[in-house]
Amino acid sequence: MSETRRSATGRIALAIHGGAGTIPRDRMTADRAGRYEEALEKALKAGYEVLEHDGTSLDAVTAAVIVLEDSPLFNAGCGAVFNAAGKHELDAAVMEGAGLRAGAVAGVRRVKNPVLAARAVMERTPHVMLIGSAADAFARRSGLEMVARDYYSTPQRRAALKRAQAAEGEAQAGMTEAERHGTVGAVALDATGNLAAATSTGGFTNKLPGRVGDSPVIGAGTYADNRACAVSGTGDGEYFIRRALAYDLTVRMRYLDEPLDRAADSALQAVVELGGSGGLVAIDAQGNITMPFSTEGMYRGCVKDGKFAIDIFRRPGASRHSGENQDPF
């Protein structure tokens, strides 16, 4: 592309998450951590390569999320959790910061990459949200790759369902944060100055069939506005919805003139005050990145100016409440 189409800075940047709430630190082996870091790096590289070749932020977040959906490690696409009926129901959303275009699917069961179905809703229909088997049928008509129902299943997630159902009555008592939460997402700034966000999830283990969380709810788990930032959230979806977390972050910047990191902390803090937990990744039009979370850890990574940063747990000394929200660069 020509230089004239570049933004003032021409800066490109990308941040991703693989879910807030990780395996507890004492159960995380070096080998296990290495596999997560490898997958996060692969996703970052896939997205950043798009940006380096003057691709759009939408293409970048899509590419990154596809890698995370295809990895069995994360609760999205292959590796998604089981619901209470022993099935998978997946949700995803995408949004562009330039024209506020958005697309989402909820409760899909057959499309390999829900993020592509969400994108097809945005690009091929006048709608924002399609749900259930009709969304799968739409994905099929759109030429997307469909899979058998058990494609998403992994032994680890099945074991998590058994544990959850054994702890009957205690609800989510027997589950780690990683089993309760788990979502993947990406936000990006491309060379033309456009922002985009994408989020994809299997929900949480043993969830009620038909339950939809924040990921596909535009304004809750996913939002992008070039005038502010792009956001992808992960955590207790119900609280994110009730607080309109992602949109709240953008209007804290627009209406209150808060900088990105403060807006993200405040928006997340509002979720925590309501009783929820989780995290988010966000990026503004200058390429500033923030990745706060209220949980023990959040699989996360970002890349800017060619430098990669990947992390899982809270850094020593970082406060639980303010989150790991510093720009790592």
Place this chain on the structure above:
Amino acid sequence: MSETRRSATGRIALAIHGGAGTIPRDRMTADRAGRYEEALEKALKAGYEVLEHDGTSLDAVTAAVIVLEDSPLFNAGCGAVFNAAGKHELDAAVMEGAGLRAGAVAGVRRVKNPVLAARAVMERTPHVMLIGSAADAFARRSGLEMVARDYYSTPQRRAALKRAQAAEGEAQAGMTEAERHGTVGAVALDATGNLAAATSTGGFTNKLPGRVGDSPVIGAGTYADNRACAVSGTGDGEYFIRRALAYDLTVRMRYLDEPLDRAADSALQAVVELGGSGGLVAIDAQGNITMPFSTEGMYRGCVKDGKFAIDIFRRPGASRHSGENQDPF
């Protein structure tokens, strides 16, 4: 209830809508208008009676919306539009301004009153949103009245689908605003100072199966926060979602210190700028009411201090852009 539990003002108030986009003025006979006004009055009375007997705002908006869902005149419950597959898929949401509790259902096909299903999600589950047949199954388990699929069907809506499908390729060209839009909703302030909002819809005629609009999306078509106001929207749902209209209205009040009517105008104007149209009803903690719309008309009504006001079209002299947003009292 005791006086001590009353709010500072003890004021009670209620506003409802039966959808932005009415039958064109030149096709609206006095008889027809009378039937709409009668139904609106019945809904207002049902909700206001709750408030007068020291009931909650949640009970009031539920009672009002049930009347509108049960009336075949409005696009919600009985009288809901047909989708492109010749079926009905209904969406609804409720929210309380006190604790920010919320519930929603999307794509239900068998529950008589979707607003009650949304409320059951809020009150009987840790979730905010349930979709599809699982949401119907949940409603049934909750003891709600279920109906046959054709319960919602009316000859008028079937004729509208035929007209829409005859105008093939021209999308919504052959449809009036009333056939495109149509949603019902209510917002209320009770004597304890608590706000609540409820919205219910059949979507729009000839919609893609599985399509979900703004009504059940918390923050888009429905939101309530005692610190600001309660909102129920009606219109081009996709634009309401992309602008997070209902939440936007509340934060314009909270973050920008805008009064209710200006916040509502600004939030609706943002939808119009994006290319959408519609309207909303909103009420704040002082009992101020606003009912702006960008369409030719909006079925609407409100009651405060025992005085009822019901209207359909824009009042002579009212500007299209600022909407019919004055408190009618």
